[in-house]
Amino acid sequence: MIEENLRQVRENIAKAARESGREPGEITLIAVTKTHPPQMMNEAVHLGITDVGENKAQEVRDKYAQVEPVRWHLIGHLQRNKVKYIIDKVCMIHSVDSIELMDEIERQAEKHQKVMDILIQINISGEETKFGIEPQQLEALLEHAAGLKHVRIMGLMTIIPKTDDSITKRLHFDNMQRIFIDIQSKTYDNVHMKYLSMGMSGDYMDAIASGANMVRVGSAIFGKREYK
Ligand SMILES: *Cc1c(COP(=O)(O)O)cnc(C)c1O
Numbered sequence: 001m002i003e004e005n006l007r008q009v010r011e012n013i014a015k016a017a018r019e020s021g022r023e024p025g026e027i028t029l030i031a032v033t034k035t036h037p038p039q040m041m042n043e044a045v046h047l048g049i050t051d052v053g054e055n056k057a058q059e060v061r062d063k064y065a066q067v068e069p070v071r072w073h074l075i076g077h078l079q080r081n082k083v084k085y086i087i088d089k090v091c092m093i094h095s096v097d098s099i100e101l102m103d104e105i106e107r108q109a110e111k112h113q114k115v116m117d118i119l120i121q122i123n124i125s126g127e128e129t130k131f132g133i134e135p136q137q138l139e140a141l142l143e144h145a146a147g148l149k150h151v152r153i154m155g156l157m158t159i160i161p162k163t164d165d166s167i168t169k170r171l172h173f174d175n176m177q178r179i180f181i182d183i184q185s186k187t188y189d190n191v192h193m194k195y196l197s198m199g200m201s202g203d204y205m206d207a208i209a210s211g212a213n214m215v216r217v218g219s220a221i222f223g224k225r226e227y228k
Contacts, residue, residue, distance in 0.1 A: 002040070005221045006031075006047050009204075013215065016208035027208060030073050032200075032218030034059060035225040038066035044221065045070050053094075053216050057082035064089050075157075075197075075216055077131045080104040088112050094119045094157040094197050094216075097133050099144050102151055109150035116150060119157040119197050122179065124172045127161050135179055146189035153188075155195030155214075156180055162202060169203050173210030180211065 014024035030053040033041045041052060045068045052067070054060045055076025064072070072090040080101055086093075087108040096102055096118045109116040120141055123132035133141065145153045156179065160172040176198055184193040199207025201220035208215065219225060 001223065002043055002221060003047055005223070006044070006049075009217055009220050012205055013208065016205040020209050020211070022213075026213055028195075028214045030075070030197075030214060030216045031221055032075065032216050033063075033222070034076075034218065035227060036222050038063050040222060041067045041070075053218075057086045060089055061085045073216075083108045087116065088114075090116075092117045092119065092154065092195075095121045095131065096141075097121045097131055099141060102141065102144060102148065106148045106151045114150065115152055117152050117154045119155045119195060120153060121157045121159075122176065124158045124176050125161050132158065135175075138179065138183075142183065142188045142191050145191050148190060151190075153191045155193055155197065156183075157197035157214075159200070160198070160203065166206060169206045170210060173198060173203075173207050173212070177211040 013027050013029060017024045017027050028051055030051045031044050031049045032053040034055050051071045051073060053073040053075040057074065057078060060072055060074065073092045073094060074086055074090045075094045078093060078095050078101065083104045093105065093116060105116050105118060120138060121132035122135055142153065145151065156176060158176050160169060163169060180193055180196050195214050196212050197214040197216065198212045199215035201217050204215040204217055
C-alpha cells in the first residue's frame with residue numbers, strides 16, 4: 001500500500017512542480033510518520049524516503065533508535081522544555097514561533113556544538129487555534145537571528161485550515177509566497193529564505209503551485225492515522 005501511495009504522491013509532486021516551472025527534484029517530500037511504528041517508517045525509507053516529519057518531541061525520542069538513518073524534521077508545536085530531547089536528532093525545526101523558543105534552541109544547540117536549521121511558522125489564515133506568529137511579528141524574529149550562532153533561519157512554514165475550497169487554499173499559500181519573496185529581497189544577518197514548507201495530504205499540489213519547496217505528507221502515504 002505504501003509503495004503505490006508513494007508512487008502517486010511523487011507523480012503528483014512532479015506534475016505540480018513542472019506546472020510551476022520547476023524540476024521535481026527541487027521539492028523535498030517529508031513523509032509525516034506521526035503515530036506510525038518504526039517498521040512502517042523503515043519500509044518508507046527502503047522506498048527512497050530521505051526525510052521524515054514528526055509533530056511531537058516525545059515520538060522522535062521513542063522511535064529514533066529503531067529507524068534507519070534518515071533526516072528527521074520536527075514539524076509540530078514544540079515546548080521549550082522539550083528542545084533538549086530532540087536537539088541531537090532532528091535536522092530542522094519547522095515550528096518556531098517565538099524568540100524564547102529560538103533562544104532555547106540556541107542554548108541547546110550550543111551544548112551539542114551544532115547549528116540548528118529552523119523555519120518560522122506563520123499563522124497565515126489568522127485562525128485562532130493555530131500556532132504560529134502573525135506576519136507582522138516576523139521582522140522581530142528575523143532580526144533576532146542576527147545575534148545567534150547556533151541557530152540559522154532557513155525559511156518559513158505554515159499550516160492552513162482544512163478546506164475543500166481551492167481558491168481559499170491558494171489565497172493563503174499565495175500570501176505566504178509573497179512574504180517569502182519579500183524577505184528574500186531583503187538582507188537579514190543569519191537568515192536564508194531557502195525553504196517554504198507548506199502543503200499536507202489535502203493540499204500539497206496547491207502549495208507547490210504557490211511556490212512550496214517542502215511538503216509534509218502523511219495520510220496520503222501511510223493511510224489514515226489511528227490515535228490511541
Ligand atoms: C500531521 C501533519 C502533517 C501531515 O498531515 P496529513 O494530512 O496526514 O498529510 C503535516 N504537517 C504537520 C505540522 C502535521 O502535524
